[in-house]
Amino acid sequence: MKSIANDLDDKYMQLHRELMIATELQKSFLxxxxxxxxxxxxxxxxxxxxxxxxxxxxxxxxxxxxxxxxVADVSGKGIPASLVMAVTCRLFRSVASHLDKPEEIISAxxxxxxxxxxxxxxxxxxxxxxxxxxxYLRYCNAGHNAPLIISxxxxxxxxxxxxxxxxxxxxxFPYEGQALLLDKQMMLYLFTDGVNEAENNAKEQFGDLRLExxxxxxxxxxxxxxxxxxxxxxxxxxxxAEQSDDITVMCIEYY
Numbered sequence: 473m474k475s476i477a478n479d480l481d482d483k484y485m486q487l488h489r490e491l492m493i494a495t496e497l498q499k500s501f502l503x504x505x506x507x508x509x510x511x512x513x514x515x516x517x518x519x520x521x522x523x524x525x526x527x528x529x530x531x532x533x534x535x536x537x538x539x540x541x542x543v544a545d546v547s548g549k550g551i552p553a554s555l556v557m558a559v560t561c562r563l564f565r566s567v568a569s570h571l572d573k574p575e576e577i578i579s580a581x582x583x584x585x586x587x588x589x590x591x592x593x594x595x596x597x598x599x600x601x602x603x604x605x606x607x608y609l610r611y612c613n614a615g616h617n618a619p620l621i622i623s624x625x626x627x628x629x630x631x632x633x634x635x636x637x638x639x640x641x642x643x644x645f646p647y648e649g650q651a652l653l654l655d656k657q658m659m660l661y662l663f664t665d666g667v668n669e670a671e672n673n674a675k676e677q678f679g680d681l682r683l684e685x686x687x688x689x690x691x692x693x694x695x696x697x698x699x700x701x702x703x704x705x706x707x708x709x710x711x712x713a714e715q716s717d718d719i720t721v722m723c724i725e726y727y
Contacts, residue, residue: 526553585640695723
């Protein structure tokens with residue numbers, strides 16, 4: 473019996489080591505630091521619900537004055553979601569180095585992920601391409617939560633986004649892009665559903681209305697402080713309930 477117990481302990485330790493390696497490997501796919509450029513201030517929160525998660529984000533400079541940014545959420549949890557996350561991260565960098573229209577980048581990601589996707593896993597995503605000199609934002613949504621726009625007067629409103637389909641379901645889907653001109657001091661608030669769907673012990677979700685109210689009350693904060701206020705409010709709502717989904721928030725202030 474002792475040898476069996478020792479064998480189980482060894483297998484557990486091996487599994488734990490492999491999980492730690494997978495966790496560090498996944499972290500390596502995410503940006504090591506948040507880039508800062510003239511005319512924008514960016515901050516990000518990434519808080520997985522377990523050792524490895526399915527949320528991810530990235531930035532990529534298309535040229536000296538244009539940045540592409542992405543927030544995404546893979547269906548499911550654990551190792552399968554982390555594998556899709558890793559593949560999509562690498563694909564994004566590769567595709568963005570050759571294409572600059574959001575709908576073209578999203579379409580290329582979708583076709584690559586849909587090819588041979590027998591597990592039917594998918595990924596929601598929001599991709600923006602921002603001209604740092606003019607504030608002209610081109611974007612494409614793929615089944616993701618609509619980002620929120622925070623104006624200087626404290627107004628909070630969802631962006632006008634076409635839902636489109638999540639990535640990886642059907643190749644050849646005709647993704648449509650959109651555009652918006654940002655005003656000075658306007659902030660974009662991107663998030664995954666780990667924020668608005670966070671639950672307390674009574675299974676009550678944080679919800680979109682509570683999130684928008686939080687942003688209105690804190691509209692004058694810097695991106696990093698606004699993200700901190702979000703996490704504090706979500707954790708206060710959860711009141712000790714276990715985090716059930718990954719949380720990612722990206723704030724981009726244009727000035």
